Amino acid sequence: NAGVTQTPKFRVLKTGQSMTLLCAQDMNHEYMYWYRQDPGMGLRLIHYSVGEGTTAKGEVPDGYNVSRLKKQNFLLGLESAAPSQTSVYFCASLPTGPYNEQFFGPGTRLTVL
Amino acid sequence: AQTVTQSQPEMSVQEAETVTLSCTYDTSESDYYLFWYKQPPSRQMILVIRQEAYKQQNATENRFSVNFQKAAKSFSLKISDSQLGDAAMYFCAYRRKNTGNQFYFGTGTSLTVIP
Numbered sequence: 001n002a003g004v005t006q007t008p009k010f011r012v013l014k015t016g017q018s019m020t021l022l023c024a025q026d027m028n029h030e031y032m033y034w035y036r037q038d039p040g041m042g043l044r045l046i047h048y049s050v051g052e053g054t055t056a057k058g059e060v061p062d063g064y065n066v067s068r069l070k071k072q073n074f075l076l077g078l079e080s081a082a083p084s085q086t087s088v089y090f091c092a093s094l095p096t097g098p099y100n101e102q103f104f105g106p107g108t109r110l111t112v113l
Numbered sequence: 114a115q116t117v118t119q120s121q122p123e124m125s126v127q128e129a130e131t132v133t134l135s136c137t138y139d140t141s142e143s144d145y146y147l148f149w150y151k152q153p154p155s156r157q158m159i160l161v162i163r164q165e166a167y168k169q170q171n172a173t174e175n176r177f178s179v180n181f182q183k184a185a186k187s188f189s190l191k192i193s194d195s196q197l198g199d200a201a202m203y204f205c206a207y208r209r210k211n212t213g214n215q216f217y218f219g220t221g222t223s224l225t226v227i228p
Contacts, residue, residue: 031214040122042204043218050213058215088156094214099165101148102216104158 002026006091006105013081013112021076021108023091031094032074033058033102034066036087043090049074081112115140117207119219126195127227133180134190134222136205146208147181147188152221153201161203164188192224200226 007022023032030051035043045058047066055066063085065077074093078085088109092102116139126132138147149161164172164181172179176193192199205219 033216035218040220042117042119042220043216045215045217048213048215056213090158092158092216098210099146099163101160101163102158107156 004091004093004103004105006089006108008108009106010109011111013078013110015082015112017081018077018079019081019110020078021089021091021110023074023076023093023105025072025074025091025093025103027093027095027103028071029093029095029103030071031096032068033092033094034064034074034076035090035092036060036085037090037107038087046076046089081110083112086110086112115142115207115209115217117205117217117219119203119205119222121222122220123223123225125225125227126192128195128197130195131191131193132195132224134192134203134205134224136188136190136219138186138188138205138207138217140186140207142209144210146210147179148206148208148216149177149179149188149190150204150206150218151199151201152204158204162190195226197226197228200224 004025033048034046049068052071067075091105118137145166147164151159162174180189202221207217
């Protein structure tokens with residue numbers, strides 16, 4: 001059981017380049033989330049999904065797109081990267097049912113030059 | 114929107130002593146969940162403890178306990194007998210009970226444990 005995995009772990013982009021971050025979970029969880037973590041800001045929700053084929057906006061969705069074509073995968077895309085998107089990105093999944101906690105991936109450190 | 118406030122950016126504690134990390138939140142909802150997560154230098158987010166708003170009794174997990182004051186919208190974490198391995202960033206989180214089950218996180222408290 002790998003839990004939640006994220007690919008890649010590190011990436012450096014130039015302004016204007018595009019990339020996709022992949023999140024995969026093998027726990028059959030319905031809900032998946034993408035966060036960004038910046039110093040002094042905590043974790044802020046970018047987008048989330050309540051099931052295969054669904055996506056919804058979180059607190060800070062601008063500049064990002066997501067897709068959940070398969071239940072186990074949640075992709076985060078940056079179409080035209082900006083320096084303000086330099087951050088650590090975390091993916092998390094959540095099983096259905098009450099009282100459950102989110103399970104987090106190890107994070108991806110993205111630098112946009 | 115829900116907001117979570119951690120007013121202590123940094124805290125320190127002597128090894129074997131007790132420390133309390135504060136967390137307040139703002140919500141108009143009556144039913145929700147609260148969590149404390151730990152993030153060591155490895156960056157991995159680790160659940161420390163959770164509390165359901167409808168439960169009066171404060172949650173306890175070994176050396177970790179919470180003081181949940183629903184009317185005051187306060188959810189503090191007490192760490193007893195602090196150990197060097199407790200050094201980490203601690204995040205308070207609020208989970209909605211709705212379709213999306215969104216989590217809202219505080220800005221974190223960095224805990225240093227002094228040998």
